[in-house]
Amino acid sequence: MRLQLQLTLVFGVFIAVILSAFAVAVYVLTERSLSAGLEERAELALAELTSGSTSLTSGLLKLPSDTYYQVLLVGRPATMADTVAGFKASVPYRSNSNLLLQLPDAAVQTLLDTQRTAVSLGSGSDRLRVIGRMGMIQGGQNQGTIRAAFLVGIPAGLMTNTLDQLARDLTATVAIAFLAFTVGIWVLGDRVLAPLRKVTAAAAKVSGSDLSQRVPVNKGRDEIHDLGVAINNMLDRLQESFETQRRFTADASHELRTPVTAIAGHASYLVRRTNPSEEQIDSLTVIRREADRMGKLVNDLLELARADAGFTVNKVPVNVVEVAEQAIKNLSKLPGGTSVELAAPSPLAEVSGDAERLKQVILNLVQNAINAGATRVNVAVTQEAKQVRVEVLDDGSGIPPEAVAHLFERFFRVDGARSGRGNGSGLGLAIVKWIVQQHDGTVPVESSLGEGTVFTVLLPLLDPRMTGEAKVTKSKPTDPGRLRAKRTAETGAVTEPQGEQDRT
Amino acid sequence: MMPAMERRPLILIVEDEKEIAKFIDLELQAENYETVVSYDGVTGLSKFRELNPDLVVLDLMLPVLDGLEVARRIRKTSNTPIIILTAKDAVDDKVTGLDSGADDYLVKPFSIEELLARVRAHLRRVNPAVTGEVRVADLVINLEGREVFRDGRRIELSAKEFELLELFARNPGKVFNRFEIEEKVWPEYTGGSNVVDVYVGYLRRKLEGEGERRLIHTVRGVGYVLREE
Numbered sequence: 226m227r228l229q230l231q232l233t234l235v236f237g238v239f240i241a242v243i244l245s246a247f248a249v250a251v252y253v254l255t256e257r258s259l260s261a262g263l264e265e266r267a268e269l270a271l272a273e274l275t276s277g278s279t280s281l282t283s284g285l286l287k288l289p290s291d292t293y294y295q296v297l298l299v300g301r302p303a304t305m306a307d308t309v310a311g312f313k314a315s316v317p318y319r320s321n322s323n324l325l326l327q328l329p330d331a332a333v334q335t336l337l338d339t340q341r342t343a344v345s346l347g348s349g350s351d352r353l354r355v356i357g358r359m360g361m362i363q364g365g366q367n368q369g370t371i372r373a374a375f376l377v378g379i380p381a382g383l384m385t386n387t388l389d390q391l392a393r394d395l396t397a398t399v400a401i402a403f404l405a406f407t408v409g410i411w412v413l414g415d416r417v418l419a420p421l422r423k424v425t426a427a428a429a430k431v432s433g434s435d436l437s438q439r440v441p442v443n444k445g446r447d448e449i450h451d452l453g454v455a456i457n458n459m460l461d462r463l464q465e466s467f468e469t470q471r472r473f474t475a476d477a478s479h480e481l482r483t484p485v486t487a488i489a490g491h492a493s494y495l496v497r498r499t500n501p502s503e504e505q506i507d508s509l510t511v512i513r514r515e516a517d518r519m520g521k522l523v524n525d526l527l528e529l530a531r532a533d534a535g536f537t538v539n540k541v542p543v544n545v546v547e548v549a550e551q552a553i554k555n556l557s558k559l560p561g562g563t564s565v566e567l568a569a570p571s572p573l574a575e576v577s578g579d580a581e582r583l584k585q586v587i588l589n590l591v592q593n594a595i596n597a598g599a600t601r602v603n604v605a606v607t608q609e610a611k612q613v614r615v616e617v618l619d620d621g622s623g624i625p626p627e628a629v630a631h632l633f634e635r636f637f638r639v640d641g642a643r644s645g646r647g648n649g650s651g652l653g654l655a656i657v658k659w660i661v662q663q664h665d666g667t668v669p670v671e672s673s674l675g676e677g678t679v680f681t682v683l684l685p686l687l688d689p690r691m692t693g694e695a696k697v698t699k700s701k702p703t704d705p706g707r708l709r710a711k712r713t714a715e716t717g718a719v720t721e722p723q724g725e726q727d728r729t
Numbered sequence: 730m731m732p733a734m735e736r737r738p739l740i741l742i743v744e745d746e747k748e749i750a751k752f753i754d755l756e757l758q759a760e761n762y763e764t765v766v767s768y769d770g771v772t773g774l775s776k777f778r779e780l781n782p783d784l785v786v787l788d789l790m791l792p793v794l795d796g797l798e799v800a801r802r803i804r805k806t807s808n809t810p811i812i813i814l815t816a817k818d819a820v821d822d823k824v825t826g827l828d829s830g831a832d833d834y835l836v837k838p839f840s841i842e843e844l845l846a847r848v849r850a851h852l853r854r855v856n857p858a859v860t861g862e863v864r865v866a867d868l869v870i871n872l873e874g875r876e877v878f879r880d881g882r883r884i885e886l887s888a889k890e891f892e893l894l895e896l897f898a899r900n901p902g903k904v905f906n907r908f909e910i911e912e913k914v915w916p917e918y919t920g921g922s923n924v925v926d927v928y929v930g931y932l933r934r935k936l937e938g939e940g941e942r943r944l945i946h947t948v949r950g951v952g953y954v955l956r957e958e
Contacts, residue, residue, distance in 0.1 A: 483746050486837045487751075544931075
């Protein structure tokens with residue numbers, strides 16, 4: 226979950242709990258204090274009635290005007306009146322309202338048992354707080370004192386209204402405060418996290434081939450500033466070590482070129498210019514061949530060092546059909562019985578690219594197939610609506626599915642061992658990948674064990690606007706069954722059928 | 730082997746790596762050239778002034794005075810062909826090398842056969858007695874060596890580009906229509922594509938790379954022709 230959302234949720238829940246607790250506390254306290262006030266008023270009124278010292282009449286006169294009261298003579302001996310039903314049937318003595326009838330039986334029972342009771346009647350604005358007490362009343366001149374029940378009802382509607390209003394106000398206040406706080410946290414979170422997001426965006430731009438990007442460092446000396454500085458320091462060190470490694474590869478390859486050239490040159494000189502014995506020729510040929518192989522490895526390493534340095538290829542309009550023809554012509558000696566064929570339905574399939582490097586792609590893919598034991602390799606170049614498709618299909622042993630993902634890694638070998646079969650450098654496919662990427666293309670691979678492998682290079686078609694001269698003319702559809710351009714290279718005898726008689 | 734000449738061509742080798750200088754020297758001698766070797770730029774330059782060789786094989790990374798500077802100073806006073814050898818092969822280095830006045834460029838590790846072929850080609854170019862060449866204005870097409878120079882500058886052509894140029898060069902002044910060209914250069918295709926126009930475009934781009942005059946002209950409604958005007 227996004228940090229901003231998490232922050233907002235956590236703080237939102239927290240503040241909701243706090244505000245609610247506060248509101249409930251306010252409500253409860255207010256209610257208690259209001260109830261206490263009401264109770265006190267009722268007690269005072271009751272005290273007036275039961276004071277006994279003054280006459281009942283003067284007590285009634287002192288009651289507040291909104292007070293309901295009822296005085297009942299319970300009688301003596303109070304046998305009958307000690308049951309709820311009997312009590313309810315007691316003689317009303319003085320009253321301005323029949324409070325007793327409204328009293329629930331439980332309250333009456335409490336009055337009988339404990340000599341006092343307190344209960345709330347009705348609801349809303351009609352609420353009434355009723356308290357009752359048992360006491361004695363002075364009867365007539367010769368009747369002495371009589372046992373009596375005093376009931377006082379104080380209207381509590383006002384309090385209920387007040388409390389309801391308070392509850393509504395509190396709810397609204399809590400809701401508004403919660404909303405304001407949540408929005409505030411959200412906005413604050415956004416402001417706090419914005420620099421972090423900037424740092425993240427900048428860090429995402431830093432990739433293997435471009436370590437020169439730096440994250441922005443804001444001015445204030447806060448945590449975000451420190452984070453930016455720390456990331457940039459890390460990038461500095463990373464770039465430095467990466468650069469050191471790349472430079473080392475480049476320098477080492479570079480330094481190796483001179484000895485490799487000297488070894489190959491001298492071996493070649495001995496073979497061609499002196500009269501070595503057959504055994505010596507064999508031995509010198511090995512030296513020359515291995516020196517050439519080393520030379521290729523050195524070149525491949527340099528090419529990848531260049532790729533790592535962010536080198537980009539130089540692009541001009543290139544005919545991939547001819548590139549493929551040249552690649553197949555350039556193939557070094559093929560093992561006996563191996564054939565490489567090119568099929569292209571049209572003489573032209575133009576892309577914007579670097580001809581030498583595209584040739585390298587096809588060369589590497591074909592060489593790779595041969596190194597993997599293929600005896601027939603078919604190269605097909607076709608121009609499609611928006612792309613040029615180059616397929617290199619072989620009848621080799623195929624590639625296990627788990628190895629396909631690693632094919633384009635440097636020095637990766639399908640059999641795991643550095644067997645050195647053929648003369649591959651182990652870098653061919655890594656270079657293929659880099660070159661194809663440089664041409665905005667892709668290289669999907671399909672392989673089935675025991676049947677063979679197809680590497681497909683897809684390159685965007687040359688934009689016709691790029692070439693001033695090449696007009697886009699409609700080409701007649703060519704019968705794909707009659708692929709005219711075919712080269713067969715068998716046992717190193719690479720032949721080019723046409724134009725041969727023109728050359729000496 | 731070189732054809733017999735009154736004087737064997739003299740080749741100056743300037744290369745600080747003695748092992749490389751050695752086998753180049755041996756190979757060139759075996760090809761019947763006279764050779765002089767020097768191991769640094771200053772010595773190389775003074776040898777050049779003293780001996781006035783027919784061709785210079787020049788390493789780029791030299792002590793004392795680097796190869797580019799040597800090439801520049803030689804070019805101030807002489808048109809002697811210069812072939813640069815280098816372990817650098819980035820495009821920028823190549824451009825700088827050719828800008829400095831060098832005629833050709835080989836990257837180490839190079840094949841000695843390639844170097845010998847280039848030496849032959851450049852010596853032929855300065856020695857017009859050799860046949861197998863077609864000249865149209867400042868364009869020199871060596872049909873045997875399959876090499877093309879414009880104003881002394883070596884131009885690298887792809888196989889098809891050369892075949893197309895060769896067709897024109899063997900018939901200077903002849904106007905070819907697209908059908909004829911396609912039949913001769915792309916005999917395996919039945920036609921219908923604009924491959925000829927595209928390749929004429931490629932050729933023009935390379936032959937006029939430094940803003941030179943156009944030599945392959947469009948004849949409206951007919952085709953193309955190679956001629957001076």
